Amino acid sequence: MSRFLLSPALVPVRSAALARAGAVAVATLLTGATAQGAAQAPDATPSAARALYVADCASCHGADGQGNPRIDAPGLAGLSAAYLARQIDGFRRGYRGRHPEDVEGMEMRPMIEGVADEDLATLGAWLASLPLPQPSGDAATGAEATGSDPARGETLYTACAVCHGRSGEGNDALGAPRLAGQAGWYTARQLRKFIAGVRGSDPDDTSGASMRASVADLDPRDVPDLVAWVEMLRQRDPGE
Ligand code: HEC
Ligand code: HEC
Known part of the structure; x- marks a missing residue:
């Protein structure tokens, strides 16, 4: 098993694309100019799902769903559609993010309150189709x-x-x-x-x-x- 520990592939790679996405996410966060994220994301497609994501979720979860440790928001890209749907349902119905000590869950829960059910389903399916985030210096432990x-x-x-x-x-x-x-x-x-x-x-x-x-x-x-x-x-x- 130690072969995994010794593999040179374990050295975190910080890709240029990720650095760019991170910069976009920060710019988006600081300025609130969410359209900027859509325009500059590496493989932006003008799909309805991405537009919804940029409007409602990207400010915290990052332009490409890679997450943002500075605001406690996890990566969402590449999680399964079924899991995403269930978590969204959990926040929606309140069984996730309701415990008084769940500070981050309580931050997340109101973020989907105004989003229509069909839009949440679109978002979940689209996020599941995105490539997994690459490890970055920030995201690593x-x-x-x-x-x-x-x-x-x-x-x-x-x-x-x-x-x-x-x-x-x-x-x-x-x-x-x-x-x-x-x-x-x-x-x-x-x-x-x-x-x-x-x-x-x-x-x-x-x-x-x-x-x-x-x-x-x-x-x-x-x-x-x-x-x-x-x-x-x-x-x-x-x-x-
Ligand atoms: C204000 C910042 C913020 C916004 C905006 C936001 N989220 Fe979150 N989200 C969070 C935080 C913080 C967590 C982590 C909660 C925890 O630690 O339990 C989270 C967690 C999640 C999770 C759970 C992931 C997992 O692995 O269990 C899902 C799914 C999610 N968010 C989806 C969304 C979607 C979809 C949107 C847009 C409609 C959105 N979020 C908008 C902050 C945000
Ligand atoms: C009996 C099956 C089972 C076992 C064994 C199990 N898990 Fe889980 N785990 C789950 C399920 C189901 C969920 C999703 C819970 C939900 O829907 O909120 C989960 C969720 C998680 C999450 C949250 C991920 C996220 O995106 O929010 C982490 C982290 C995790 N498990 C780690 C572990 C670790 C580490 C172990 C071993 C110590 C472990 N699990 C053992 C079934 C299991």
């Missing part, structure tokens, strides 16, 4: 990775692979989202929320409850090791 032990994380991850897949590719039949490609800071935060019951304890959140039960025995101190391993999964092909 940074602080999380310091002093963490990915080899120990790999061992801990065997319990997670049952649902999330050996390569973190996710499994829609079990409701388990893709983890490979998500930013480490977000993965760590969600794990801590599930462990503490800040996410997954609402009676209407059946999928969240299944995830929560799976981490019931996990110590919060295991999170950095697990996340260090999960961050490496983005470099692996599904099924490897």
